[in-house]
Amino acid sequence: MSMKKDPSVWEGFKSFLMRGNVVDLAVAVVVGAAFTNIVNSVVKGLINPVVGAIGTKNLDHYSSCLSATCKGGQGIQILWGSVLGAALQFLITAAVVYFLMVLPMAKFLARQEARKKAKEGAHEVVDVTELEVLKEIRDELVARRGSRYGER
Numbered sequence: 001m002s003m004k005k006d007p008s009v010w011e012g013f014k015s016f017l018m019r020g021n022v023v024d025l026a027v028a029v030v031v032g033a034a035f036t037n038i039v040n041s042v043v044k045g046l047i048n049p050v051v052g053a054i055g056t057k058n059l060d061h062y063s064s065c066l067s068a069t070c071k072g073g074q075g076i077q078i079l080w081g082s083v084l085g086a087a088l089q090f091l092i093t094a095a096v097v098y099f100l101m102v103l104p105m106a107k108f109l110a111r112q113e114a115r116k117k118a119k120e121g122a123h124e125v126v127d128v129t130e131l132e133v134l135k136e137i138r139d140e141l142v143a144r145r146g147s148r149y150g151e152r
Contacts, residue, residue: 039093047088059085
């Protein structure tokens with residue numbers, strides 16, 4: 001009776017790291033971090049100046065005061081400009097990811113699936129035709145056999 005040796009923790013960890021998913025995830029994190037800098041630059045360099053044409057260039061300056069006065073560090077301020085800036089960054093990031101990554105990948109996968117179905121459909125047509133031919137051959141053989149037996 002031989003005992004199966006369990007892989008060591010190090011071997012398991014190594015196989016985990018070498019799986020494609022972990023490498024893909026690491027690449028995605030690095031690209032995502034670089035992409036965040038691009039989005040921040042777009043918001044600061046393009047969106048904020050456009051908003052600045054209406055009001056202030058820095059969205060963090062948009063706020064509302066809940067107390068009677070908000071001077072210095074006193075009072076309760078709602079910094080809705082910061083929330084607006086974060087929402088714009090999120091929308092820009094989501095739009096770029098959707099239109100440049102998700103949508104093209106979905107179209108690519110749909111084309112691949114259509115090609116696969118077309119190939120399968122072509123095989124089915126051939127199979128159906130072959131089946132019909134085999135049925136005809138069977139029917140012909142039965143008819144010949146019947147005519148041979150009927151002549152006796």
